Amino acid sequence: MRLATVLTPMSSANLALAAQCGVTDVVGRYPGTSLDDLFRMRDQIESYGMRLATVEGYLPIENLKLGRDDGTELAAMKSLLRNMQRVGVKILCYNFMAGTDWVRTRLDSPERGGAKVTAFSLAEVERARSLNQSSGTLAASEGITADQLWNNLERFLRELIPVAEEMGVTMCMHPDDPPLLELLGKARIMNSVENFERLVELVPSSSNAICFCQGTFAAMGCDIPSLIRRLGKHIQYVHFRDVRGTREEFVETFHDNGPTDMAAAMRAYRDIGFSGPMRPDHVPQLYGEDDGEPGYTMLGRLFAYGYMRGLMHAVLGENEIAN
Secondary structure (H helix, E strand, C coil): CEEEEECCCCCHHHHHHHHHCCCCEEEECCCCCCHHHHHHHHHHHHCCCCEEEEEECCCCCHHHHHCCCCCHHHHHHHHHHHHHHHHCCCEEEEECCCCCCCCCCEEEEECHHHCEEEEEEHHHHHHHHHHHHHHCCCCCCCCECHHHHHHHHHHHHHHHHHHHHHHCCEEEEECCCCCCCEECCEECCCCCHHHHHHHHHHCCCCCEEEEEEHHHHHHCCCCHHHHHHHHHHHEEEEEECCEEECCCEEEECCCCCCCCCHHHHHHHHHHCCCCCEEEECCCCECCCCCCCCCCCCHHHHHHHHHHHHHHHHHHHCHHHCCC
């Protein structure tokens, strides 16, 4: 397994810090349709002795999710897969949350020592929605059903998985965060273990895989080590994090301060032969980071690197960790 990270921003200082902490793989955001921009990102990362391993986030797929793409987004995604092959990037992480990305209702929930973490409460979402509806300030939102999402997802996969296979790229689906049946009038489908098993059966292929986001599966009430073994080879990319609570109400935690047995989780990854990139996600904001982006500041990420690397050493041995 390989220690990976997203960097916000991907600055020289953050790249240097990540490399010094033993990170080997960096996750880049969607750079647009330009092959040159992807090459520049790769070259910048490689100049610090790391590799660009994954493209994740800000993908042009919203109309594909809703089933109303005119061909523009599909063409952009096929172009991205081809560009990734040219640059040597093997993993594309995406989600199928229509109308939103990950959602939180609080960005400053207190954690250990006064650190700040993000939190979600469905009751707060519904209360705000009710108030906005009564005041007439809630914008009209196009709904979508679960059946429509499944149909759109199948078309999406049948168009893109053959290209991914040809390019040697693995497409990894991220769970809905939070993993609800519906949010803001739109259905959600990547919200249960059974639906992830349906996903990989929909278009069977080694290029149709899972981004195992531990925190989101924990919010579903899953036993994380057991689920890692259940999903096995379908896990090709990992978001290593934890939450305390349920899918309707939860808070993020420090990686060593949540309910999941993280050492047991790491042993489970070893047992299934997982060798891909694994990154910390949604870290606490520590002292002096109030101006940073909640969940993506650097000091909490440095703590997570050390914690994760220590677990890797404990379950694998130093010689088996990618360097």
